[in-house]
Amino acid sequence: MGKKIVLIILFILPLVVYMFFATGVNKFVNLPTITRNISDIPDWKSLNNEKVTLKEKITILGFLGDDVLTEKGNLFNLNQKIYNKNKEFTDFQIVMIAPHGTQNNIKSIIFELGTISDLSGWKFVFTTHDSIASFYKQLKIQERLNPAIGTPNVYIIDKDINLRGRKGKNLKGINEYKEGYNTISAADLHNNMSDDVKVILAEYRLALKRNNKRKI
Numbered sequence: 334m335g336k337k338i339v340l341i342i343l344f345i346l347p348l349v350v351y352m353f354f355a356t357g358v359n360k361f362v363n364l365p366t367i368t369r370n371i372s373d374i375p376d377w378k379s380l381n382n383e384k385v386t387l388k389e390k391i392t393i394l395g396f397l398g399d400d401v402l403t404e405k406g407n408l409f410n411l412n413q414k415i416y417n418k419n420k421e422f423t424d425f426q427i428v429m430i431a432p433h434g435t436q437n438n439i440k441s442i443i444f445e446l447g448t449i450s451d452l453s454g455w456k457f458v459f460t461t462h463d464s465i466a467s468f469y470k471q472l473k474i475q476e477r478l479n480p481a482i483g484t485p486n487v488y489i490i491d492k493d494i495n496l497r498g499r500k501g502k503n504l505k506g507i508n509e510y511k512e513g514y515n516t517i518s519a520a521d522l523h524n525n526m527s528d529d530v531k532v533i534l535a536e537y538r539l540a541l542k543r544n545n546k547r548k549i
Contacts, residue, residue: 362504364489364533367512368473368496374428375464380436380443380457390424391533392490395516396469397431398483401438407485407516408442412450414522419530420454424492424537428456430465432482472496474512486513489529497533 374385387394393415397404411427419425431439439457446452460468462482469478474496478484489497499511514526 364497365500367498371494377458377460385456387494393427395429395487398481400481401435485517
């Protein structure tokens with residue numbers, strides 16, 4: 334029996350892991366870090382008056398801007414392609430940063446989305462334009478916010494509050510660079526972001542098995 338277990342560990346398990354990653358588009362064993370040591374969410378007011386933090390969470394971070402209602406379709410895409418597939422993971426969340434004054438429009442969108450999905454893992458925080466611009470700047474990415482202080486792109490933040498994405502050669506030897514994922518494009522979310530979220534979740538599952546300290 335002992336020999337069989339050893340054989341499974343040595344041969345079968347690596348094959349299963351390989352097949353897992355081979356099904357994706359990214360084919361990075363670990364999702365590269367784009368920007369390290371991002372600041373946590375300040376003490377901004379949230380929609381439910383709860384403290385929102387990025388620490389010890391796998392976060393999809395977005396910046397809605399003033400034109401919230403025009404982002405409704407994008408939020409629907411994100412909900413269907415990413416959130417619904419991963420909402421069972423305890424530490425997975427979506428955090429949207431928006432300017433003061435957009436609360437009522439966001440409540441309207443939440444009401445609509447809430448009829449088709451459990452949105453308990455969605456968090457919304459509000460602050461000034463200047464604070465949003467300052468927080469976004471520290472991500473140190475190439476894209477800029479639009480004049481409404483928003484962007485259709487969303488970003489993957491790990492439990493140590495690092496921005497993750499694609500950088501360098503993947504397992505196919507192809508150079509890639511990707512900071513964010515376009516919520517306008519269902520294909521980008523389905524083909525790229527879904528795969529990258531899968532990779533980072535696999536990282537933490539493996540880390541959990543190794544040290545049994547973190548829970549997903």
